[in-house]
Amino acid sequence: MFKKNDYIILSVICFFLGLFIYMQYRGAQEYSRVIQPETNAIVALEVSKLTKTNANLRQEVRKLTTDLDTYKNSSASEQELYQKYLKDTEKFDIINGEKGASGRGIKIIIEGQMLVPQMVDLVNAIKNIGSDLLSINGQRILLTANLVNFAHQDKLQITVLGNSKLLKSAIERKGGIVEQISTKEMKISIEESEDLSVPAGAPIQLIQARIIND
Amino acid sequence: MKKSDSPKVIALRSLIALLCIILGILIAGQLRSVPLRVTNPVAPYASLKETRDDLSQEQNELKEEIKTLQKEISAVQLNMNRNVLSEKQMTELNLKKARSGVTKLNGPGVIITLDDGSGKTVTEDTIIHAADLRDVVNALWAAGAEAVAVNGQRIVSNTAIDCIVNTILINDVRLTNPYRIEAIGRPDALADFLNDAVSLSILRTRSDRGEIINRLEKNDDLTLPEFDGSLEINWRSG
Numbered sequence: 073m074f075k076k077n078d079y080i081i082l083s084v085i086c087f088f089l090g091l092f093i094y095m096q097y098r099g100a101q102e103y104s105r106v107i108q109p110e111t112n113a114i115v116a117l118e119v120s121k122l123t124k125t126n127a128n129l130r131q132e133v134r135k136l137t138t139d140l141d142t143y144k145n146s147s148a149s150e151q152e153l154y155q156k157y158l159k160d161t162e163k164f165d166i167i168n169g170e171k172g173a174s175g176r177g178i179k180i181i182i183e184g185q186m187l188v189p190q191m192v193d194l195v196n197a198i199k200n201i202g203s204d205l206l207s208i209n210g211q212r213i214l215l216t217a218n219l220v221n222f223a224h225q226d227k228l229q230i231t232v233l234g235n236s237k238l239l240k241s242a243i244e245r246k247g248g249i250v251e252q253i254s255t256k257e258m259k260i261s262i263e264e265s266e267d268l269s270v271p272a273g274a275p276i277q278l279i280q281a282r283i284i285n286d
Numbered sequence: 287m288k289k290s291d292s293p294k295v296i297a298l299r300s301l302i303a304l305l306c307i308i309l310g311i312l313i314a315g316q317l318r319s320v321p322l323r324v325t326n327p328v329a330p331y332a333s334l335k336e337t338r339d340d341l342s343q344e345q346n347e348l349k350e351e352i353k354t355l356q357k358e359i360s361a362v363q364l365n366m367n368r369n370v371l372s373e374k375q376m377t378e379l380n381l382k383k384a385r386s387g388v389t390k391l392n393g394p395g396v397i398i399t400l401d402d403g404s405g406k407t408v409t410e411d412t413i414i415h416a417a418d419l420r421d422v423v424n425a426l427w428a429a430g431a432e433a434v435a436v437n438g439q440r441i442v443s444n445t446a447i448d449c450i451v452n453t454i455l456i457n458d459v460r461l462t463n464p465y466r467i468e469a470i471g472r473p474d475a476l477a478d479f480l481n482d483a484v485s486l487s488i489l490r491t492r493s494d495r496g497e498i499i500n501r502l503e504k505n506d507d508l509t510l511p512e513f514d515g516s517l518e519i520n521w522r523s524g
Contacts (some may be wrong), residue, residue: 078302082301082302082305085302085309088309089308089309092309092312092313093312096312096315096316111331112330112331112334114451115331115334115338116334118338118450118460119334119337119338119341121450121455122338122341122342122345122458123341124458125345125458125515126348128515128516129349129352129516131516132352132516132517132518133348133352135518136352136355136356136359139355139359140355143362143366144362150369153366153370153371154370154371157363157370157375160379161378161379161382163517164379164382164386165382166522167386167443167517168382168385168386168443170382173519173522174523175521175523176521177521188485189421189485192417192420192421193417196420196446196448199444199446200446200448202444203444204521204522205522215387215427215442215443216427217427218424218428220428233521234520234521235520235521267523275385276385276432277432278381278384278385278432278433279432280393280395280470280471280472281384281391281392281433281470282391282392282393283380283381283389283390283391284389284391284392285380285389286357
């Protein structure tokens with residue numbers, strides 16, 4: 073049997089042990105309560121996204137303000153106003169797919185079949201990184217594109233106009249979209265180019281929709 | 287063999303030694319976790335949150351400003367000297383703007399409401415993810431939708447539907463559930479397509495099991511807001 077002193081020593085040690093375990097547990101719980109569910113990293117990511125978006129929005133505000141000044145400026149010649157109109161028209165034609173465009177970007181070549189969700193996620197990721205225009209196998213991808221049509225094809229060539237360096241590094245980075253969607257059977261390569269072309273497509277037809285000018 | 291060296295005594299000493307080692311490790315850990323200088327672990331988090339809130343506020347203001355400027359430009363263009371632009375050119379420009387999403391549209395269509403399940407058990411299947419919204423929006427375009435908006439955010443050519451943990455971002459605006467997806471188009475065609483779309487079969491199964499809320503209704507009078515972000519083309523040559 074243990075002696076009385078042995079039990080006292082054991083009790084004291086166990087008391088402190090319990091106390092420290094409890095303190096550690098409470099400390100961890102309290103820290104989690106303060107930080108979760110949004111950790112610093114998550115909020116930092118949101119801040120980074122918002123900073124980028126706001127910079128783009130500020131640029132848009134500056135551009136629209138200049139446009140408005142041009143239209144309002146009574147001293148602007150008819151020729152200047154007409155040029156402005158042509159520039160605006162061309163921009164919307166390109167966005168809507170009535171016209172194609174050329175420029176800097178990347179070419180993604182995918183060998184191996186992709187499922188519909190993979191297609192949807194890939195196109196979404198490209199838009200999220202920031203692309204001006206894109207086409208798949210020579211077909212312009214507009215708002216109304218049914219991405220189901222591009223799944224289950226043996227080879228896909230995706231042309232993206234945009235910041236080629238940013239697009240390539242973001243798509244290829246560890247944990248990026250390529251890593252998420254690729255399988256053993258799939259081979260994905262990305263190359264930057266200074267001169268890519270995206271063709272025109274069939275613009276959306278507004279049949280049921282009515283424009284509201286308020 | 288001495289009495290004090292009996293197996294029981296050896297076991298007791300070993301036990302005390304083990305407990306002392308554990309205690310020592312815990313004390314060392316506790317001491318190390320106490321910073322030498324006074325720091326506030328919550329400060330960076332609070333600061334980041336404050337910055338995020340400020341930026342969100344700024345984003346709202348900028349978007350309002352963009353909406354106002356777009357309206358003013360449209361009004362000025364409408365009143366522009368007819369020597370510069372003909373009526374036909376003005377109508378064409380308005381149609382191009384509408385197609386790109388920078389004007390409000392009205393018409394018949396459908397409303398799809400997606401929401402997390404109300405049960406106590408929370409799993410991957412009981413939460414609405416960004417991928418679910420992407421699938422529904424993609425199906426709507428395939429069904430012939432003419433315009434789509436999610437929680438008041440108009441879907442345009444450069445819109446991405448993404449998420450940061452449990453928040454969904456559309457046009458970089460944070461959205462929370464329930465998600466109301468409005469689409470203008472032929473209501474019957476849109477509804478029929480959505481009810482049959484293979485790409486939405488998993489969503490429908492989750493809904494049938496009661497894991498999520500997935501409601502579809504037709505509507506004859508939907509008004510979709512204009513896109514209030516940037517639609518610039520930056521990397522085109524020439």
